[in-house]
Amino acid sequence: MITFEKLKWRNLLSTGNAWTEVDLNRSTTTLIVGKNGEGKSTILDALMFSLFGRPFRKVKKDQLVNSINGKNLEVEIEFMIRNKHYKILRGAKPNKVELYVDGLKLDSFASNADTQTYIQTQIIGFDWRTFNKLVILGSASYAPFMQLNLWHRRQVIEDILDIGIFRTMNELLTDRAKLTKEQLMKVDNDITVAKQQVDSQKELLEQLSSVKEEAVEKINEKIRNNEESITNITNSIEQLMKDVDYLNTQISDGDQVNKDLEEAKKLLAGYDNKKSGITNDIAFFEDNEVCPQCEQGIEHDHKNNILTKLNDKLGKASNHLSSLSQALEKLNKRYEEIATINQTIMSKNSEVSALNQSLSLLGKTNKDLVEEQSTLNIDDENVLTQKAKLKELAQSAVKAVEEKTQVEEQKQIEDVSKTLLAESGIKTEIIRQYLPIINKLINKYLQAMDFFVHFELDETFNETIRSRYRDEFTYDSFSEGEKLRIDLAILFTWRQIAKMKNSVNTNLLLLDEIFDSSMDASGTDLFLQVLNEIGEGTNVFVISHKGDQLFDKFRSVIKFVKKNDFSSIEQGV
Secondary structure, three states: OEEEEEEEEEOEOOEOOOOEEEEOOOOOEEEEEOOOOOOOOHHHHHHHHHHHOOOOOOOOHHHHEOOOOOOOEEEEEEEEEOOEEEEEEEEEOOOEEEEEEOOEEOOOOOOHHHHHHHHHHHHHOOOHHHHHHHHEEEOOOOOOHHHOOHHHHHHHHHHHHOOOHHHHHHHHHHHHHHHHHHHHHHHHHHHHHHHHHHHHHHHHHHHHOOOOHHHHHHHHHHHHHHHHHHHHHHHHHHHHHHHHHHHHHHOOOHHHHHHHHHHHHHHHHHHHHHHHHHHHHHHHHHHOOEOOOOOOEOOHHHHHHHHHHHHHHHHHHHHHHHHHHHHHHHHHHHHHHHHHHHHHHHHHHHHHHHHHHHHHHHHHHHHHHHHHHHHHOOOHHHHHHHHHHHHHHHHHHHHHHHHHHHHHHHHHHHHHHHHHHOOOOHHHHHHHHHHHHHHHHHHHHHHHOOOOOEEEEOOOOOEEEEOOOOOEEOHHHOOHHHHHHHHHHHHHHHHHHHHHHOOOOEOEEEEEOOOOOOOOHHHHHHHHHHHHHOOOOOEEEEEEOOHHHHHHHOOEEEEEEEEOOEEEEOOOO
């Protein structure tokens, strides 16, 4: 059960910046009075806005903000659920939603919309429409159950009985039925294609029986010509491979030549560097008479002796260079010969590759010709093969028909399920089970208000109303006061059923101006008596213009007044 404890607001409609606070759980019956425009019904908008972020009346959110102050609208509501204390603080200009549990503020959600979803689904457990139908009854802004069309009557009862899940299931089933229909169309198409394939295969078998030998012979001739070409190409490939093998023997020294060539180049470079150093030394001694390091003169005999030795070394180095150059020339010549032979080998290998491609193409062509021939040949083996294929296609056609049968069975199940989930199905059966209880409670509350008629709703939600003398009436045939008694009896019944279903169980009941035009003093006394019988823990708030007539009939009174264009509660009433 949800026990609402406190509601307060400021800068809401005609209310100024000072907080207006109402204790929702202080008295079992509370009368709210005031002149027109003094803010009596503001409590309805404050309540609905605090819980759902939208007012009771058809007013835009920005229009809720007091037009004089123009900002800082705040509404705060406190309530208990299963020994947990909750507080919701909601504002506009600026917009905000704050949620407190046992005095602790919950972490902010990604958006105000996410916060509202959490409040409705995880805390209070109902939406604006359901709360409105069960907690508030207003003559000016509320359409009573009996003034609704039959479809809306059903929606109200489904919401109260908490069987809306079947509506969702029906929507899902509709989507599934659409997929089944598409699947059935696909299977029909598969059957058509399978039959066409069977017919085509039968036609092929008929063609096979009438193939001419001439066509077969032409194919055989092509095959023979290709086989002759294959033989010639094969011979050419064999000869080329022999040539390649012979050439490879001619370059068996290729690796050694490369090794020797690299070694000769290194030696040649070494001796060349050595010759260059000797030449530089000879030039030094020929051009210098004094040692550049010790600055002493070089003796003539010593100089000649050194030059003789250097020239001897130069001669030997030159001889080595000459020998190496000759050897290198021979190696380069052999290297070029090997390169030429390698080029020839590569060329012959390319020829072999091209011939192999031609050989492969001719082989594939002959394979295709053989397959074509097998199609045209009239022989028992081929006919049996095609008959086997025909059997396979026929089995595929049978499988498609079987699949269609399964899909049709699925469709039948869905059709039955759709019937069950239809308005006349499971929901109607559940409603049928509750109708005796609903009718019993309605008549109980009518009798408590001294309205002795027999009221009955049928499965289509049409009413039958009979007097004690069995005269039949309709809702519209009664006076406004009698209609109000019926409306109140139905409202109390919905609250009792909701309590039984545990869908909406709350201490709060607000009635807006229900006494002002249609209920006399006697009816008011009877109604208040019914209120007392609703059960312990119910707090009823009645908004009325008839304060002077109703003061003594309520345990507490709240009077709204308007001063300096701002509404407030008058203290001491």
